[in-house]
Amino acid sequence: DSGVTQTPKHLITATGQRVTLRCSPRSGDLSVYWYQQSLDQGLQFLIQYYNGEERAKGNILERFSAQQFPDLHSELNLSSLELGDSALYFCASSRGQGAGGNTIYFGEGSWLTVV
Amino acid sequence: QKEVEQDPGPLSVPEGAIVSLNCTYSNSAFQYFMWYRQYSRKGPELLMYTYSSGNKEDGRFTAQVDKSSKYISLFIRDSQPSDSATYLCAMSLDTGFQKLVFGTGTRLLVSP
Numbered sequence: 001d002s003g004v005t006q007t008p009k010h011l012i013t014a015t016g017q018r019v020t021l022r023c024s025p026r027s028g029d030l031s032v033y034w035y036q037q038s039l040d041q042g043l044q045f046l047i048q049y050y051n052g053e054e055r056a057k058g059n060i061l062e063r064f065s066a067q068q069f070p071d072l073h074s075e076l077n078l079s080s081l082e083l084g085d086s087a088l089y090f091c092a093s094s095r096g097q098g099a100g101g102n103t104i105y106f107g108e109g110s111w112l113t114v115v
Numbered sequence: 116q117k118e119v120e121q122d123p124g125p126l127s128v129p130e131g132a133i134v135s136l137n138c139t140y141s142n143s144a145f146q147y148f149m150w151y152r153q154y155s156r157k158g159p160e161l162l163m164y165t166y167s168s169g170n171k172e173d174g175r176f177t178a179q180v181d182k183s184s185k186y187i188s189l190f191i192r193d194s195q196p197s198d199s200a201t202y203l204c205a206m207s208l209d210t211g212f213q214k215l216v217f218g219t220g221t222r223l224l225v226s227p
Binding site for chain 2: 002004033042043045048056058088090098099100101103104105106107108109111
C-alpha cells in the first residue's frame with residue numbers, strides 16, 4: 001500500500017458526460033501528480049500541483065481540469081467525455097516539488113470506461 | 116521518436132533465470148533514473164532509484180545507468196514467478212518542477 005488513495009476505483013459513464021476523480025496523497029506529501037495510462041500511449045503526465053498551486057502541465061486536454069485543495073487532496077475533472085478518454089488514471093504524490101530527488105508514490109488508479 | 120524507448124516484450128524466462136530489462140533515451144539532460152514494477156491493473160511501484168551514472172544494487176535487483184550511451188538497465192537475479200509484471204523505466208531532469216517521463220513498459224513472464 002503506497003498510502004495514496006484514489007476513488008472511485010472503477011466507473012463507467014456515457015460519452016458527453018462529466019466525472020470527477022479524487023485523490024488523497026500520502027501523509028506529509030505536498031505534490032500531487034495526475035497520469036493517464038492507456039494501452040497505446042503508456043503512462044502520460046497530465047498535471048502537477050504543489051501545495052495548492054499548479055506547477056507543471058503535460059498533455060492535458062482542455063476538457064480536463066484539476067485542483068488541489070487546502071487539505072492537499074486533489075480532484076481531476078473530466079468533461080465532455082469521449083470514447084478515447086477510456087483509460088486508467090493514476091494519482092501520485094511526493095514530499096517535494098518534482099520528480100528530481102523525490103520519490104513519487106502512485107495510487108491504485110481509477111479505471112474509467114466511456115461507452 | 117519517443118523520448119524514452121523500451122521494448123514492450125513479452126519477455127518469457129524460466130524461474131531462476133537472470134533477467135535483463137533495458138531502456139534507451141534521447142535527452143542527455145536526464146539525471147534521475149527509476150524502475151517501477153506494475154502488476155496488472157495496479158499502480159506502479161518504485162523498485163530502484165538512481166542519480167546520474169553508475170550501478171545500484173538492492174537484493175536481487177541491480178540498476179545500471181550509462182549516460183554516455185543513454186542506456187539504462189535493470190537486472191533481476193534468481194527470477195521468481197512473482198516477478199511476472201510490467202517493468203517501466205522512468206527518468207527526470209534535475210530538481211525543481213520536473214515531470215517523470217516513462218517508457219511504455221516491458222512485460223515479463225517468469226514460468227515455474
